[in-house]
Amino acid sequence: MNIGEIAKRAGVSRSTVSYALSGKRAVSDHTREKIQRVIDELGYRPNASARALANGRTNTIGLVFPPAGDHYTGMQLDFIGSVVEAGATYDYDVLLSPSGVDSDRSFQRLLGERRVDGAILMEIRLQDDRVDHLLAENFPAVCIGRTARPEGDWWVGLDHTALAAACVHHLADLGHRRVALVNRPERLLRAGYESAHRGLEGFTKAAAERGLTVRTYTCGDDAPSGQACLERILYDDPATTALVTLNEAALGGLYRGLSHAGRHVPRDFSVTGVVAARWAETVTPQLTAADMPAAQMGRLAVELLVERLDHPDAPPRHHLLAPPISLRASTGPAGTGPAGSVAPTPPGSDLNA
Amino acid sequence: MNIGEIAKRAGVSRSTVSYALSGKRAVSDHTREKIQRVIDELGYRPNASARALANGRTNTIGLVFPPAGDHYTGMQLDFIGSVVEAGATYDYDVLLSPSGVDSDRSFQRLLGERRVDGAILMEIRLQDDRVDHLLAENFPAVCIGRTARPEGDWWVGLDHTALAAACVHHLADLGHRRVALVNRPERLLRAGYESAHRGLEGFTKAAAERGLTVRTYTCGDDAPSGQACLERILYDDPATTALVTLNEAALGGLYRGLSHAGRHVPRDFSVTGVVAARWAETVTPQLTAADMPAAQMGRLAVELLVERLDHPDAPPRHHLLAPPISLRASTGPAGTGPAGSVAPTPPGSDLNA
C-alpha cells in the first residue's frame, strides 16, 4: 500500500496525491475528495522513512539524558512526560536517548544517522561534550540546563544559585545557625553537573553572607542513601537544626533518618530544598521548597526547539527561571534543640551512589 | 556526506561500502581497512531514513502509554526507564507514544507510518482497542499487562489477582478484620484498567474467603487524593485497621492521612499493597508490599519483542509474574484500635482524579 497505488485507484498522478495530502499545492475539490475517499477506504498512511528521506525531516525530536543505571528520579520523569506531551501537540514524536556523553552509541545514532530533526538535552554538565559537539555542528538543540558558558546557545535553565541561596536565607530568617546541604551523588558532582555545582555555590555564598555554620554532603539518589546521609549529618554535628536538599530522591530517606533520630519536623529540625512540587507534596510534613517547575521547563524547551527548527537562522533564545519558595510545612523557627538528644551512632559509609 | 562519497574516496563501489559496513558479504581485509579509514576520517554515518526505506527496518521500537494529563506515576517511570535501557542493549532506540486509544494521532503515526519495527504497550485495559488493532494487523507488539483474553498474544503481566489476594491474606493472618482497598482512579477503573480490575477481584474474593469486612475506594493518582481517601475510609468505618493500596501515587497521602488521624503505622493501622520496590522504600515506615518488578518487566518485554522481531513466525510467548510480599515495616498485628479515637470529620469530595 503506497502512494502509487492510491494514485492509480484515484486515477491521478502520485504527485497529485502527495500534494492533496500536504496541501503544498492547490488541488481541486473534486480531485481531493476522490483521493481522500480512496485513502479512507484503504487506510493508507504515507511511509515515514520514505518521507523523511525525501524531504529531510523526520518530525521526531530526540530527548537525551544520561542512562540512569538503576533508576530515574522524579524530576526526570516530569521532564520526560512534559516533553513528550508538548511534542505531541506539535505532532512531533520523541525518541529517547540514554546518553551521558557524546560517545554513547545512542547519541551517535540519534545525531549522526539523522534520526531526529533536533534534540533536547537534560542533565547538563558545566563542561558538556554533548553540548560542545552539537554546538560545533550547529545541530538544532535546546538544553534543559546551562553549561559554564551558555551564551550563544539555546536553553531553558533554573537559577540554582539563587534557589539554593533563597533556601539558606529562608532558614537564616527563621534563626537557624547550623545548616547542612544534601547534594546529588559525588559522582555527579565530580562529573560537573550544573545543578549540583551552582546549587552548592549558591548555598555556600549565602551561608557565608549570613554567617552560618555549614557542612555539605553528597548523597546517593535513593531513600537509603538519604537516611544514611542524615545519620552522618547528626553524627558530625548534632547541633544541626536544618538542611537544604538538592537531592529529591533522597528526601524520603532524610525524613526517615530524622524520625529515627527523634527529631520532629519542623519543631526540632527544618527541611527545605529544590524539589519538583509533586514530590514535595508527597512527604509528611509537606516540604517547603523552591519548586522545580519541571513540566513548564519541558514545555518551554519544546517550544524553543520548534521555533529553532522552523527558523534555522533565528538568534539563540533562552529562559532562566527562578521560582519562589513555596511555604509548606517542613520549616519553622530554630528551637533550642531537642530536649533529650539521642546519642549518635557512627553511620554507615555508603552515602554516595 | 553519503555512501557514494565514501565509495568514491575509497575507490570502490557503493555496494562494497555497504557490505563492508554490514558484513553481509565478504570483503577483503585490504578493502575494508581502506574504507574504514575514509569513514573514520570523514565521520560518516549511514542515514537512518534511507536505510529504513531500503531494508524495511527502523531499529526503533515504540513505547505506547496513555497520556498522563498532568503527571506520570512512579511505576510508569520505572517501566519507561527499563525499556529504554534494555532497548539500548539491543541497539534499539525507543520512540514514545502517548496514546491511550488506537485513534490517537501519535498511535496512528507510529504504526501506520511504520516508524517503528515493533511496539510495547503499557497500561493495558481488559478490552483494549489498541491491542485489538495490533492483533488484527499482526503487528509485532508486546503488552505489559493482559487483556481479558490474552491467549495468543505476547505479553508480560503481573498476577494482580493473586497479589491483591496475598495482601489480604497477609492482613487476615495478622488478625485484621476490617480492611479497605484503595484502588486507582474511578476513571481508570471505568476504562477497564487491568490492574485495577484484577486487583479488585483478588481483593474481594480473598476477603470473602477470610470473612473480612471490607470497603473499596477509588482514589486519584496523587498525594492529596490519598489523604482525602484515607479520611473517608476512617469516616466510613472508624474501626478499619488496615488497607491495601493498588495506588502507588496515593501512598504518601495515605500515610499523611493516618498520621493526621493519630493512627500510628503499624501499631494502630497496617498498610500494604502492590507498589514498585523503590517507592515502597521511600515512605516511613517502609511499606510491606508485593513489589511490582517494573524494571524486570520492562526488560522482559523488550526481550520478548526482540525475539518476535527476529522470528516473525515464532509462537506467542508470555511471562506471568507473581512476586512474593516483601516484609518491611508497615504491617503488624491488629490491635484493639487506638485508645482515644479522634472524632472523624466529613472528608472532602474530590477523592477521584
Added chain:
DNA sequence: TTGAAAGCGTTACCAT
C-alpha cells in the same frame, strides 16, 4: 572479491 543497477516510497521541481 567486487561492480552495476534496480528498487524502497516519498517529495518537489519542471513541464504543460
Added chain:
DNA sequence: ATGGTAACGCTTTCAA
C-alpha cells in the same frame, strides 16, 4: 490544476 520524473541515500540482486 495536474502529470512526469529526478532526486533522497541506502540495500540487495544479478553479473562478472
